Amino acid sequence: MNYKELLQPVRIGNWHLRTRIAMAPMTRSFADDTTGIVGEDVVAYYKRRAQDGIGLIITEGITPSPRGKGTFGVPGLFTKEQANGWRKVTDAVHEEGGTIIAQLWHVGRLTHPDLTGGLAPQAPSVVQAEGLVHRLRKPFALPEAMTTQEIKEAVQQYAQAAKYADEAGFDGVELHGAHGYLIDQFAWEVTNRRTDSYGERTGRLRFMKEVLAAVGAAIGVDRVIVRFSELKDDQPSYRWQDPEAEIEAYLKVFREEGLRVLHPSTNTFNQPLAENLTLHQLIRKRWDGNIIGVVGLTPSSAEDAIRAGIIDVAAFGKPLLANPDFVSRLRNDQPFIPYESKIHLKELL
Ligand SMILES: Cc1cc2nc3c(=O)[nH]c(=O)nc-3n(C[C@H](O)[C@H](O)[C@H](O)COP(=O)(O)O)c2cc1C
Numbered sequence: 001m002n003y004k005e006l007l008q009p010v011r012i013g014n015w016h017l018r019t020r021i022a023m024a025p026m027t028r029s030f031a032d033d034t035t036g037i038v039g040e041d042v043v044a045y046y047k048r049r050a051q052d053g054i055g056l057i058i059t060e061g062i063t064p065s066p067r068g069k070g071t072f073g074v075p076g077l078f079t080k081e082q083a084n085g086w087r088k089v090t091d092a093v094h095e096e097g098g099t100i101i102a103q104l105w106h107v108g109r110l111t112h113p114d115l116t117g118g119l120a121p122q123a124p125s126v127v128q129a130e131g132l133v134h135r136l137r138k139p140f141a142l143p144e145a146m147t148t149q150e151i152k153e154a155v156q157q158y159a160q161a162a163k164y165a166d167e168a169g170f171d172g173v174e175l176h177g178a179h180g181y182l183i184d185q186f187a188w189e190v191t192n193r194r195t196d197s198y199g200e201r202t203g204r205l206r207f208m209k210e211v212l213a214a215v216g217a218a219i220g221v222d223r224v225i226v227r228f229s230e231l232k233d234d235q236p237s238y239r240w241q242d243p244e245a246e247i248e249a250y251l252k253v254f255r256e257e258g259l260r261v262l263h264p265s266t267n268t269f270n271q272p273l274a275e276n277l278t279l280h281q282l283i284r285k286r287w288d289g290n291i292i293g294v295v296g297l298t299p300s301s302a303e304d305a306i307r308a309g310i311i312d313v314a315a316f317g318k319p320l321l322a323n324p325d326f327v328s329r330l331r332n333d334q335p336f337i338p339y340e341s342k343i344h345l346k347e348l349l
Pocket residue numbers: 024025026027028060061103105176178179227265294295296297315316317318319345
């Protein structure tokens with residue numbers, strides 16, 4: 001097959017990308033667990049994808065705060081030393097002509113004091129998650145409800161992390177507002193029981209809006225992407241009652257904050273959500289900015305979706321773990337190695 005669209009350069013947001021292929025954000029847990037600093041293995045891992053010709057690399061989730069860490073080995077962007085570690089990654093990617101943005105990820109309630117310096121997880125409300133913390137294998141701890149002051153501090157931590165990302169040479173940041181983590185815990189009626197201005201139907205997106213505004217003010221809104229979703233990692237069966245109203249509420253916030261690039265996440269790219277349309281199609285109907293498609297895409301389904309005008313860029317996750325030379329294989333019409341977690345999660349290939 002001829003992947004003419006995927007291999008085309010494109011301008012989205014503030015970036016000129018070499019191809020329309022993005023690397024989806026993927027936690028790898030290879031940072032130093034105590035300092036949250038990434039090393040040479042992480043440099044080589046991202047450099048290899050840049051060498052291959054990936055248009056946009058979105059990093060693994062990086063925590064903006066010691067309390068935002070959800071598993072072992074998650075890197076941070078809340079100290080100067082962490083930013084210095086990332087500088088080596090961004091330099092290596094830029095040397096290869098790539099573009100790289102940092103995903104900012106605060107897990108909120110989905111963690112345990114063993115990972116957060118002995119402190120209880122932070123969340124909009126005291127609602128404990130069911131399930132076990134990734135790799136720690138202990139139940140998610142009972143979170144503390146954030147005070148208004150703590151909410152303001154968290155917003156500032158995101159803005160500071162964006163400044164560190166800028167100092168570290170990143171081309172921008174992606175806010176992880178999806179999958180049931182802190183920003184999404186504010187957005188979700190199950191985890192947000194607040195009755196103040198951050199709660200109820202009208203206030204649930206306020207936290208996200210304030211983070212977007214603060215991060216936009218710190219580095220420029222044209223260098224910010226946002227990820228959002230119905231999908232919750234700790235409750236995959238959850239469904240929006242009225243998908244179109246939910247989408248509309250998000251888009252209103254994104255328009256007000258001047259965003260240009262969205263990265264909506266879902267269970268499966270081609271699964272209809274409402275009116276027989278998929279999440280990305282429902283957004284495309286209402287959004288004239290850029291859209292990154294993701295989840296279960298293959299090169300041919302991605303090519304079709306770009307050609308149909310549904311998305312502008314296609315993100316691949318697991319295929320890029322199994323195939324560090326994904327773009328070369330695509331260009332040369334070579335077969336892809338199927339992803340196997342037991343093999344491909346173990347090392348930073
Ligand atoms: C090992 C692994 C780690 C992931 N970590 C993150 C993460 O840190 N942040 C995030 O937003 N999504 C994360 N995801 C979800 C991916 O970004 C992507 O949405 C998902 O893998 C579906 O795309 P795919 O079918 O191309 O793999 C992760 C996925 C995998 C497989």
